[in-house]
Amino acid sequence: MALEVTESRKSISVVIVVGDRFEDTETIYRSYSDGLALAQSEYEFVYVMDGFKPTVLAALNALRSRGEPIIIVPLPRRFGEMACLREGVKHAQAERILVLPPYLQVMPESTLKLIEALDAADVAVAKRDRRADNVINRLRGRGFRRMARIAGSSFEDLGCVARAFRREAVADFLAQDIPYAFLPLFAERAGFVVAEVSLAQAASDTTIRSHHPSAYFESVLDLVTTAFLLKFTNKPFRFFGSIGFCSAIVGVLLCVQLVVERFVWNTPMNERPLLILAVLLIVLGIQIGTVGLIAEIIIFTRTTAKSTYRIRQIVESAPGKPEARRTGEQRSGFLGTAGEIL
Amino acid sequence: MADDCGDGAIKLSLVVPLYNEADNVSALHDAISNALAGLGANYEIVFVDDGSKDDTFRLAADRVALDPRLRVVRLARNYGQTAAMAAGIQESRGTVIVTMDGDLQNDPADVPRLLAFIDEGFDIVVGWRRKRRDGAVRVFVSKVANQIMTHIMGVRVRDSGCSLKAFRSELIKSLPLYGEMHRFIPALSTLAGARLAQIEVNHHPRRFGVSKYGFTRIYKVMLDIISIRMLLSYAWRPFLWHSTMTMIAGAIGLILVVAGFGIEQGQALVVEATVGMLFLSLALFLVAWGLIGLLMASSDRRIASFASLAADLNSRLKPAEKELRHGS
Numbered sequence: 001m002a003l004e005v006t007e008s009r010k011s012i013s014v015v016i017v018v019g020d021r022f023e024d025t026e027t028i029y030r031s032y033s034d035g036l037a038l039a040q041s042e043y044e045f046v047y048v049m050d051g052f053k054p055t056v057l058a059a060l061n062a063l064r065s066r067g068e069p070i071i072i073v074p075l076p077r078r079f080g081e082m083a084c085l086r087e088g089v090k091h092a093q094a095e096r097i098l099v100l101p102p103y104l105q106v107m108p109e110s111t112l113k114l115i116e117a118l119d120a121a122d123v124a125v126a127k128r129d130r131r132a133d134n135v136i137n138r139l140r141g142r143g144f145r146r147m148a149r150i151a152g153s154s155f156e157d158l159g160c161v162a163r164a165f166r167r168e169a170v171a172d173f174l175a176q177d178i179p180y181a182f183l184p185l186f187a188e189r190a191g192f193v194v195a196e197v198s199l200a201q202a203a204s205d206t207t208i209r210s211h212h213p214s215a216y217f218e219s220v221l222d223l224v225t226t227a228f229l230l231k232f233t234n235k236p237f238r239f240f241g242s243i244g245f246c247s248a249i250v251g252v253l254l255c256v257q258l259v260v261e262r263f264v265w266n267t268p269m270n271e272r273p274l275l276i277l278a279v280l281l282i283v284l285g286i287q288i289g290t291v292g293l294i295a296e297i298i299i300f301t302r303t304t305a306k307s308t309y310r311i312r313q314i315v316e317s318a319p320g321k322p323e324a325r326r327t328g329e330q331r332s333g334f335l336g337t338a339g340e341i342l
Numbered sequence: 343m344a345d346d347c348g349d350g351a352i353k354l355s356l357v358v359p360l361y362n363e364a365d366n367v368s369a370l371h372d373a374i375s376n377a378l379a380g381l382g383a384n385y386e387i388v389f390v391d392d393g394s395k396d397d398t399f400r401l402a403a404d405r406v407a408l409d410p411r412l413r414v415v416r417l418a419r420n421y422g423q424t425a426a427m428a429a430g431i432q433e434s435r436g437t438v439i440v441t442m443d444g445d446l447q448n449d450p451a452d453v454p455r456l457l458a459f460i461d462e463g464f465d466i467v468v469g470w471r472r473k474r475r476d477g478a479v480r481v482f483v484s485k486v487a488n489q490i491m492t493h494i495m496g497v498r499v500r501d502s503g504c505s506l507k508a509f510r511s512e513l514i515k516s517l518p519l520y521g522e523m524h525r526f527i528p529a530l531s532t533l534a535g536a537r538l539a540q541i542e543v544n545h546h547p548r549r550f551g552v553s554k555y556g557f558t559r560i561y562k563v564m565l566d567i568i569s570i571r572m573l574l575s576y577a578w579r580p581f582l583w584h585s586t587m588t589m590i591a592g593a594i595g596l597i598l599v600v601a602g603f604g605i606e607q608g609q610a611l612v613v614e615a616t617v618g619m620l621f622l623s624l625a626l627f628l629v630a631w632g633l634i635g636l637l638m639a640s641s642d643r644r645i646a647s648f649a650s651l652a653a654d655l656n657s658r659l660k661p662a663e664k665e666l667r668h669g670s
Contacts, residue, residue: 188419189419190418191393191417191418191419191421192418235562235565235566235569237565237566237568237569237572238562238565238566241565241568241569242565269613270611270613270614271613272613273613275613275617276613276616276617276620279617279620279621280620283591283620283621283623283624286587286591286624286628287624287627290584290627290628290631291631292569293569293572293573293576294631294634294635296569296572296573297573297576297635297638298638300573301638308421308424308425308428308519309417309418309421309425309426309428309429310417310418310419311415311416311417311418311429311433312416312417312418313415313416314413314414314415314416314433315402315403315406315413315414315416316406316412316413316414317406317407317410317412317413
């Protein structure tokens with residue numbers, strides 16, 4: 001059960017997911033709230049605990065007892081970043097949601113720029129000004145940025161947690177288990193306006209950072225997942241079919257080679273392990289292609305026309321008016337919704 | 343001519359997807375208005391701006407003040423032709439929907455002729471660009487694609503790439519449109535029981551802008567044709583949709599395994615037995631996928647209704663649709 005504040009509706013909700021990495025809770029909270037105070041808007045903080053964090057919980061309860069506008073959402077065990085974000089947004093009151101890490105990546109006072117960017121965009125993504133950053137961090141960031149291009153990313157700093165969202169822009173994605181780092185790509189693909197805002201990097205973020213090897217592996221998996229979902233959600237057979245076709249064609253070519261050698265040079269086929277490889281590739285190709293067809297069946301039977309696009313605006317004449325403009329018509333759930341078929 | 347809807351209801355919706363067609367949009371609107379002026383039926387024009395990067399949307403929206411029959415739907419980004427068509431179709435209010443390209447290569451003057459066939463009782467009327475004004479390579483590739491589609495889908499559509507088509511609204515709104523599905527609408531509609539007519543239509547060379555047609559599209563369409571054909575097979579027989587492949591793999595596997603294990607012991611036969619087992623594993627894998635297909639069909643009633651698409655696939659391998667030529 002969430003521990004909530006009972007106040008009037010806020011104009012900014014700050015959602016902070018507390019995972020494995022966090023710094024002193026009160027210091028971070030004070031830094032962020034001092035920065036937000038410059039906005040002269042009412043704000044609230046929603047802290048979501050990704051698992052049991054007794055020290056963080058104690059610090060937050062102490063802050064709440066002093067009247068700070070904090071909502072605490074303690075999750076009994078680890079559910080992951082997106083699940084925590086979903087819970088955080090569920091408890092947030094404001095239409096403008098600022099997601100920040102429980103440690104300093106950017107200068108706290110600069111986070112207001114993200115909120116300001118929402119005047120012209122649905123999602124504002126921070127990119128750290130990394131001129132003062134450690135060279136190892138910079139190289140790693142550059143590597144990640146280049147790899148992210150596989151998924152069609154043009155963003156500079158997907159590793160930065162600080163982002164601002166309009167509620168409707170993030171609501172669509174919360175039910176989907178997509179990687180938070182790549183959420184701007186999904187938002188962009190769904191037709192939301194995504195702005196990239198350069199923010200000053202926090203001094204504490206410029207020291208060399210180390211990550212567990214599994215974090216790199218997870219990042220690569222997230223990248224592959226994102227690339228697949230972004231490029232082939234509507235046509236999965238194009239992905240699986242291409243891989244399966246390549247595999248099968250290599251297998252067939254190897255078989256042709258074996259047959260030619262059998263009849264031209266009289267080399268027995270059944271003594272050569274190459275035959276096993278050739279047949280394995282053909283079998284694998286058919287299997288991968290079949291997986292693609294099953295995926296195609298699922299998409300075909302569950303896609304409706306309305307799930308494939310998002311309307312920004314309709315301009316039409318209205319009775320009594322020469323012209324009327326309807327804006328912001330939402331027509332899509334990204335992965336499609338169940339609906340009518342033939 | 344089309345019967346007018348006397349109660350003011352809209353008879354015809356003309357849906358035109360636009361992508362970077364700023365040079366064409368005004369001329370297109372004028373051409374459509376002129377062509378439909380004598381229609382004698384209530385109509386609307388639905389321009390769909392598919393995330394154009396030029397002034398297409400602004401120019402189209404400015405025209406709304408001049409023409410109350412015009413509506414402009416602006417998509418949030420560039421989604422592609424099928425999604426743009428789907429958006430226009432879903433936003434349409436007419437009982438008959440006509441789609442056409444926004445590059446002025448289709449002739450709006452053909453629209454009344456399409457409507458006449460709908461009034462005659464056909465559910466879908468497809469244009470046939472007999473004298474295409476495109477490059478030779480593109481025309482050749484398109485013809486090959488149409489031939490393959492005819493063979494695989496079992497429905498002969500002369501020019502499935504022609505965007506100038508007319509549909510009954512309830513028919514087109516019930517079809518799932520995604521990817522680049524718009525090419526398959528005539529074939530899918532026919533398989534679903536719709537009456538199809540094909541008429542020769544005018545085709546003009548592109549005057550402004552650039553073609554969005556590339557060779558990568560050919561590869562994608564080929565994969566789409568295969569997937570659609572497999573979808574139809576699946577809908578026809580959810581468990582046995584790949585039965586031929588399963589039986590072939592099983593038979594080859596069985597023969598090789600028997601030969602490898604049963605005839606004599608020796609190094610050479612290890613390879614045969616292994617290859618045999620690979621084929622047997624493929625057969626088992628396909629059976630497993632068949633069972634999953636069966637499970638999906640039994641748990642989702644919508645798939646059962648989709649099966650009507652392919653229930654009579656084989657009986658349609660000899661095309662029986664009525665083909666009508668220009669001026670007939």
